[in-house]
Amino acid sequence: MSKRINKESILRASEIKQQLQIEDFEKEISALKKEIYAHSETPSQGDSSAAERTEVLQRYESELGFLKDELDFLDRIDTDSEISEIGMGAVVITDKKNFFVSVSIEQVEVNGIDFFGLSTKAPIFQVMRGKKSGENFDFNGIHYKIKDVY
Known part of the structure; x- marks a missing residue:
């Protein structure tokens, strides 16, 4: 390739993309929590939709944690290192x-x-x-x- 794209620019674009995904998940989690906790009455044991929403909430929160861990990982990539073979940060x-x-x-x-x-x-x-x-x-x-x- 005649002109290399600056690695720092690629990293910053990746961090922005990751942050946007995190924000989307946070919005979804917030909306789901409002939906789950908006009802003042306790759902009956036969109300499977409340249990399903709670399960989805737990999955979303787990995925959010994973996305945040990946963002932290991106923050630790050294874009100044010289790389000649395919490995982390290449x-x-x-x-x-x-x-x-x-x-x-x-x-x-x-x-x-x-x-x-x-x-x-x-x-x-x-x-x-x-x-x-x-x-x-x-x-x-x-x-x-x-x-x-x-």
Whole structure:
């Protein structure tokens, strides 16, 4: 790739995307809590919808905690380190997609270029880990050529 996108810009875009997800979950949790606790009467044992809403609330709160942990993780990534092989904090430019090895984030756009946040727990990372510019890898029947790693 002739012109590299600044890694700090990719990280900041990833943090913003993560923060927006956190805010969405917080809004959903707040609305769900209002719905659950708005009724002054105690639901009967046969009221399965209240139990289902409470279960959903617990799942949302758990996911919110996970998202906050990932945001904290993003905050600890060193964007100044020199990286020549695929590992944590690497930007990976391939002929198919561009990745930012960090946490699982759908996609962020920086200067008109899309980057996909990639967790080190993702199966594709296990295949590409340790590879360098100019190398290739295959995942799910797709062949990738690595153009740049930084």
